[in-house]
Amino acid sequence: MAMVCHSPDASTGPIRRGxxxxxxxxxxxxxxTLLSIAAPRFVASIDRAKEAALRxxxxxxxxxxxRHRADTGQLPDSLQRLAEARYLRAVPVDPVTESATTWVLLPHPDGKTGGVFDVRSGSVGLxxxxxxFGSW
Structure with missing residues (x-):
């Protein structure tokens, strides 16, 4: 929006500013140009943060x-059981899948011992x- 100012000399006419x-x-x-430089770095920093949170x-x-195994002598039945027994405040969210229900629960390698021996991410991404992510 241009402002119109009148010059002290009426012969030159109005001065337009804008x-x-x-x-x-x-x-x-x-x-x-600045946005095209900053956007990829921003996306990369989000990916780094998700990976760090997953680890x-x-x-x-x-x-x-x-800790549950050391205290009770047996593996927990589920991640929810760890939260109920106060080993966790709550089951954490998998930052890649953004869900607390996508964790992959692995049994003991001997195949005889019941319970959750290990946990992996449910993400299929790299x-x-x-x-x-599922191999971490």
Missing amino acids: FTLIELLVVMAIMA TNLRVLREAID ARDGSA
């Missing part, structure tokens, strides 16, 4: 399973290093 279309286009082009959640779950 931005021209070219100036606005230049500013928009600069903003688009932390897996560590916490595995430690809770180990991490930034190329490994599958």
Whole structure:
């Protein structure tokens, strides 16, 4: 929106102040360039944060399973059982699948001992290093 100011000399006419279309286009082009540089870094930082949160959640779950086994002498029946027994405040969310119900529960390798021996992510995706989230 242009402002109209009257010059002290009436012979020169009104002075218009504001931005021209070219100036606005230049500013928009600069903003688009900066955004195209920043957006990939932002997305990569979200991926790094999800991977770090997944590693932390897996560590916490595995430690809770180990503590339960050390205290009771048996493996927990489920992750919910760990929360009920106060080994966890709540079953954590898998940050990749964004759900607390997609954890893959692994039985003891001997095939005889019941309960949850290990836990993996239910995601079918790949991490930034190329490994599958489900193999962590």
